[in-house]
Amino acid sequence: MIDPSVTPPEAKPAATLVVMRDRADGPPDILMVERAGVMAFAPGAMVFPGGRVDPGDHDLARTLALPDLDEGAARIAAIRETIEEAGLPVGFARPVDAAAITTIRTMLGDGSSFGEALRATDATLNLDALVPFARWRPHLSPIRRYDTRFYLANLPPGAPAPRVDGTENVRLCWSTAQAVLDDADAGRLALIFPTRRNLERLALFSSHAAAVAHARSYPVRVVVPWSEVRDGEEYLCIPDDLGYPVTAERSALVRRG
Numbered sequence: 001m002i003d004p005s006v007t008p009p010e011a012k013p014a015a016t017l018v019v020m021r022d023r024a025d026g027p028p029d030i031l032m033v034e035r036a037g038v039m040a041f042a043p044g045a046m047v048f049p050g051g052r053v054d055p056g057d058h059d060l061a062r063t064l065a066l067p068d069l070d071e072g073a074a075r076i077a078a079i080r081e082t083i084e085e086a087g088l089p090v091g092f093a094r095p096v097d098a099a100a101i102t103t104i105r106t107m108l109g110d111g112s113s114f115g116e117a118l119r120a121t122d123a124t125l126n127l128d129a130l131v132p133f134a135r136w137r138p139h140l141s142p143i144r145r146y147d148t149r150f151y152l153a154n155l156p157p158g159a160p161a162p163r164v165d166g167t168e169n170v171r172l173c174w175s176t177a178q179a180v181l182d183d184a185d186a187g188r189l190a191l192i193f194p195t196r197r198n199l200e201r202l203a204l205f206s207s208h209a210a211a212v213a214h215a216r217s218y219p220v221r222v223v224v225p226w227s228e229v230r231d232g233e234e235y236l237c238i239p240d241d242l243g244y245p246v247t248a249e250r251s252a253l254v255r256r257g
Contacts (some may be wrong), residue, residue, distance in 0.1 A: 002016055006016045011137050011147040013070070016050025016071045016076035018133060018198070019090055020154040021174060027206055029174040030199075031155075033085055034189070043237035045179060045190045045255070048198075049085040049169075050148070053077040056113040063115060066127075068169060074149045080114045085169050086162040090153045093126040098160035098197050133209040133215045134201075134242070136194045136223045136257075147222070150198060152215055193225065193236060200246045217244040227251060 019031040032046045057073040057080065066072030079091040083105055089096035096104075100121040107117040118124065130151035137147045164172045175183075177199045185192045191199070205211040218241075227237050234251040238244060 003133070011145045013053040013074060013077075014146040014148040015050060015053055015074040015081065016048045016148055016150050017078040017082045017090060017130070018048050018150060018152050018202065019071075019082065019088065019154065019155055020211065022207050025174045027178070027203070028208055028211075030177055030202060031086060032173055032175060032180060033164065033169040034171040035169060042065075045192050045195065046184075047195055049082040049088075049194070050078055051081040051085070052146075053170075056115070059113065060115045064125075071149075072127060075130045075151065076114065076125065076152050078130060078149070080108065084108055085165050086172055087160070087165075088155075088162040089123075089159060090156060091125055091127060091129045092156070093124040095156065095158055096121070096123050100161060108197060125170070131212050131215055132220045133211075134198060134221050134223065138223075138225050143183060148194070149220075152208065152257070153213055190255060193249065194223075196244060196249075197238060197244055201244050204245065214243060 017035065021029040021069065022028060031049065033049050035047055036047050048230040053073050058069060060076050061069045061072035064072065075091070081099060082088050082090055087101055087105055089101050100123060103121050104117040104123070105122060108114065130153050132149065133152045135148065136150070137145070139145055162172055164170065180189070180191070180197070181199050181203065183189045184196065205214060221239070221242060223238050223242065225238050227234055228237055229235070230248070232241040235248040236251050236254050237248045240247045
């Protein structure tokens with residue numbers, strides 16, 4: 001448990017992308033990646049692709065003259081991180097083939113900015129393809145704190161197969177939200193608290209369109225989990241008016257990071 005008397009570290013802006021792939025025979029698949037065991041944050045956990053918002057993401061948002069630079073930079077970061085971690089082009093104005101994605105991924109790995117990589121491949125973004133779903137700012141670590149925006153996106157038709165980066169992430173898979181939760185309950189994979197709560201919410205939906213309609217019916221308010229004692233046991237809790245079917249979990253069962 002985090003000591004409430006300790007001033008939490010400044011929250012670093014981050015963004016993550018929930019990529020959904022509709023199926024004719026059931027609920028949609030969701031792209032998940034497994035964090036490498038050597039990572040400082042959430043080692044070995046299954047997460048949605050994403051990461052920190054970089055200064056270059058703000059630079060590109062300014063270049064594009066976006067009205068809300070923080071929101072625009074977060075969407076850009078979610079798209080960039082999904083390319084870096086999974087080699088998947090989501091949030092583009094036109095189809096992007098595997099060769100272009102390889103070029104962008106290589107340039108990013110060599111230190112080029114995302115803007116430079118986009119110009120080199122004549123690719124343009126469509127930030128409206130990302131639908132705001134949630135925003136979490138948990139204070140679960142004494143040294144790391146993230147302000148993460150979650151976005152929904154549909155897998156583009158003809159998109160190349162995702163490929164794990166093999167460094168930050170060691171495995172990826174397509175799976176329904178409920179199947180991921182079942183695997184976690186059976187001990188076959190690990191989930192941190194925010195990922196589990198968002199998967200429980202995603203498990204409610206029969207399609208990407210249903211998830212989008214639900215997301216647009218709730219405000220995106222910053223979720224800051226808190227601890228409280230219920231019947232003599234400590235629980236980690238979140239608000240009950242943001243569309244989450246499960247809003248409390250016994251602290252003893254929570255994986256925090």
